[in-house]
Amino acid sequence: MTSDENETIFEEAVEVLRANDRGIYTVPTEGLYPFQWNWDSCLTALGQSHYDERRAWTEIETLFAHQWPDGMVPHIVFHVASDGYFPGAGVWATNRPVPTSGITQPPVAGFAVKRLFMRARNKALAAQHAKSLVLKIDAWHHWFHANRDPHGEGLVAILHPWESGRDNSVDWDAALERVPTEGVEPYTRRDTQHADPAHRPTKAQYDRYLWLVQHFRGLGWNNARLHDASPFRVVDPGFNAMLIRSSADLADVADAIGEHRIAADNRARAEEGRAALDELWSDRHRQYLCLDRVAGELVDNASIGGLLPIFAGLDTGRAAELAATIERQVEAVSYGVPSELPTDRRFEAKRYWRGPSWLITNYMIADGLATAGHHAIAERIVDVSLDLIRRSGFAEYYDPLTGEPCGGGRFSWTAAMVIEFLRRQHDA
Ligand code: DGY
Numbered sequence: 001m002t003s004d005e006n007e008t009i010f011e012e013a014v015e016v017l018r019a020n021d022r023g024i025y026t027v028p029t030e031g032l033y034p035f036q037w038n039w040d041s042c043l044t045a046l047g048q049s050h051y052d053e054r055r056a057w058t059e060i061e062t063l064f065a066h067q068w069p070d071g072m073v074p075h076i077v078f079h080v081a082s083d084g085y086f087p088g089a090g091v092w093a094t095n096r097p098v099p100t101s102g103i104t105q106p107p108v109a110g111f112a113v114k115r116l117f118m119r120a121r122n123k124a125l126a127a128q129h130a131k132s133l134v135l136k137i138d139a140w141h142h143w144f145h146a147n148r149d150p151h152g153e154g155l156v157a158i159l160h161p162w163e164s165g166r167d168n169s170v171d172w173d174a175a176l177e178r179v180p181t182e183g184v185e186p187y188t189r190r191d192t193q194h195a196d197p198a199h200r201p202t203k204a205q206y207d208r209y210l211w212l213v214q215h216f217r218g219l220g221w222n223n224a225r226l227h228d229a230s231p232f233r234v235v236d237p238g239f240n241a242m243l244i245r246s247s248a249d250l251a252d253v254a255d256a257i258g259e260h261r262i263a264a265d266n267r268a269r270a271e272e273g274r275a276a277l278d279e280l281w282s283d284r285h286r287q288y289l290c291l292d293r294v295a296g297e298l299v300d301n302a303s304i305g306g307l308l309p310i311f312a313g314l315d316t317g318r319a320a321e322l323a324a325t326i327e328r329q330v331e332a333v334s335y336g337v338p339s340e341l342p343t344d345r346r347f348e349a350k351r352y353w354r355g356p357s358w359l360i361t362n363y364m365i366a367d368g369l370a371t372a373g374h375h376a377i378a379e380r381i382v383d384v385s386l387d388l389i390r391r392s393g394f395a396e397y398y399d400p401l402t403g404e405p406c407g408g409g410r411f412s413w414t415a416a417m418v419i420e421f422l423r424r425q426h427d428a
Contacts, residue, residue, distance in 0.1 A: 009389055010422050016394050016415035017047055021055075024062045025079060029396065029408040032194040034084050036077040038063060038105035039165055040413050042112040043360055047416025049116050050423050056116055057129040060109060064136045066100055070223055071143030073109070073136075074100035075162060086190040087213060094221050102213070102221040103160045106239050107144065109137050110246025110266070114253050127257055134254050138262045141247055141269060147223045154276025155240045157293050159230040160212050161205070164239055166339065166353040168201035170301045170346045171236065171290045178231045178294065179208040195396075199350050199406045234299070237280045237288035238308035242364070244273040245312050270312075277309055281318070286325045302341040303353075304361050310368030319372035326365060327377045333400040335388055337362055337381060342400070349399045350406050356397040359385050359417040382421050389418055 020027045025036040026044045033040075041063045049056035066077045078089040078099040089099030113133050120126035148156035158164050161172045184207050191200050201209075212232060219225050227233065248270040254263035280288045282298065288306035290299040307329065310322050330336035332343070340347045340355045348354040362385045369378035388398050394414045396407030 005390070006422055009386070009418060013047065013394065013415040013418040013422075014051055016410050017044065017412055017419075019410065020412045022079070024058055025077070026059060026412050028413065029411045031084060032191060032396075032408040034082045035079055036063060038073055038075045039108050039360075042108045043363075043413045044416045045112055046115055047412075047419040049119065050419050053116070053120060053122055053125065057125070057133075060112060060116075060133060061129065063109070064133060066096070066098055067136055067140065068096070068100075068223075070147075071139040072104055072147075072223060073107075073140050075103050075105035076101040084190055084194075086187060087210065091187075091210075091213060093217055102216055103163050105163060106165050106242045107137075107140060107246050108242050109133075109140070110248075110250035110253075111242070113137065114249035117253050117256070130253055130257055134250060134257060134259055134262060137246070137250050138254070138259075138266065141243070141250065141266060143223070144243060145269065147227060150227050153235075154272045155235045155280075155291075156243060157227065157233040157235050158239055159216070159226055159232055160209065161232070162209060164234075164236050164305070166236075166238070166303070166305060167209075168205050168351065169303050169305065169353040170340055170344070171299050171303050171305055172232075172234065173301075173346070174299065175232050175234050175292050175294065176205065176208045179211055180231075181207040181211055184210045184214065195407050196350075199356075200352060231294060233293040235280070235291040235293055236305050237277060237290065238305035238361075240273055240277060241309040241312035244270045244277070247273065248313065274312060274314070277312065278318075280306075282306075286321055288322075301346075302344065304337060304339040304365075307337065307365060308361065308368075310372065311364040312368070313371065316372070319368075319374070323369055323372065323374040323377060326369065330377065330380060330384070333357075335384055335398055335400045335403045337365055338400040339397075349401050350404070352397070352407065355400060356406055357384075357388070357400040358397045359388070359414045363417045363420060382424070385417070385421060389414075394418070 028040045045056040045059040067073050092101050094102045117126050144156045161167050247266040251263040251266040282289045285302045339353045366378040366381040391403045392405040395405030396411045
């Protein structure tokens with residue numbers, strides 16, 4: 001790509017972010033997702049930081065202004081009334097001053113804040129913003145360990161597929177079979193009015209998503225009770241990799257601003273997590289697998305969740321083994337990294353997290369590979385990602401076989417990742 005082409009793409013990406021900007025938060029995309037989403041916002045802030053540092057800090061601060069008293073940071077903040085999304089605030093009924101959902105999402109705030117902090121041109125502004133965010137992110141990390149690893153296994157569980165961000169991954173199929181559907185209140189989906197139903201989760205999956213929401217609501221959203229009371233408890237290596245990376249990154253920022261106790265706690269959490277992660281390694285698949293904590297078994301499925309630990313920082317040997325697996329996956333399709341093994345019979349090229357490639361996971365995987373010294377494959381993933389943009393625009397995700405755009409259009413985090421890829425030489 002010429003540098004002129006790159007500049008055009010950069011400008012288009014900024015335009016997408018500005019169009020989705022609601023002043024103090026950014027919607028993932030018009031229509032399909034009309035509120036603030038947790039990990040979308042943290043990743044979007046990375047893109048914003050390249051043209052408006054102050055706005056980038058605000059994005060994350062707005063999210064954390066809605067942190068629960070127990071430390072949880074919800075996956076959706078319903079800043080405005082809108083019936084364009086289901087399930088809306090009334091279904092969650094979390095009784096918060098500004099309505100929020102009652103579950104969380106992948107913790108990438110610690111990672112994003114370190115990036116913002118290290119690359120800040122305005123250091124005084126950065127230190128000021130980092131000060132309060134570090135305390136809040138630490139409280140969230142503490143919440144994870146207390147509530148999602150209550151028996152001290154070193155890794156945290158998700159209690160709802162929506163928490164993983166990989167809503168309909170094959171990884172959850174067996175665990176979701178244990179979730180009943182009796183008693184699910186009648187509902188009308190909105191997502192399938194904004195996006196092609198063939199690109200979205202199925203009704204059978206939605207019924208179970210809703211059952212879990214009703215079940216947790218019936219328990220008064222009491223986080224101390226939900227883990228043991230949930231029929232769905234899965235340890236996702238990808239989710240844990242993000243928590244580990246965020247803990248390690250938060251520790252660095254905490255040290256830089258003199259919060260040494262927070263730094264030590266988060267470094268210890270990251271170390272404990274890295275050690276525990278090794279129990280999810282599969283010699284047969286040459287990657288990590290999910291653990292179904294209710295069944296006490298590893299889930300026999302090779303998804304992108306098991307590649308994301310490269311983002312956590314692994315020892316040299318494991319990193320090399322995982323890099324080789326990632327390379328095979330990228331070579332198996334035209335536009336990787338696919339979210340599901342393409343040779344698996346359950347692979348679906350266009351259905352959300354059952355096959356499509358996503359720029360956010362490409363970004364995290366490329367970052368982890370580069371940090372571990374696997375530069376060639378990292379660069380290949382960046383090139384493929386930029387090819388997708390030129391070919392198909394700023395889509396939510398892409399068919400890894402044809403590169404076709406899928407899901408929602410003009411997507412904030414896709415645009416933010418493009419800005420990151422184009423400006424990565426500025427990274428700390
Ligand atoms: C959705 O509604 O598709 C989201 O992934 C849930 O947060």
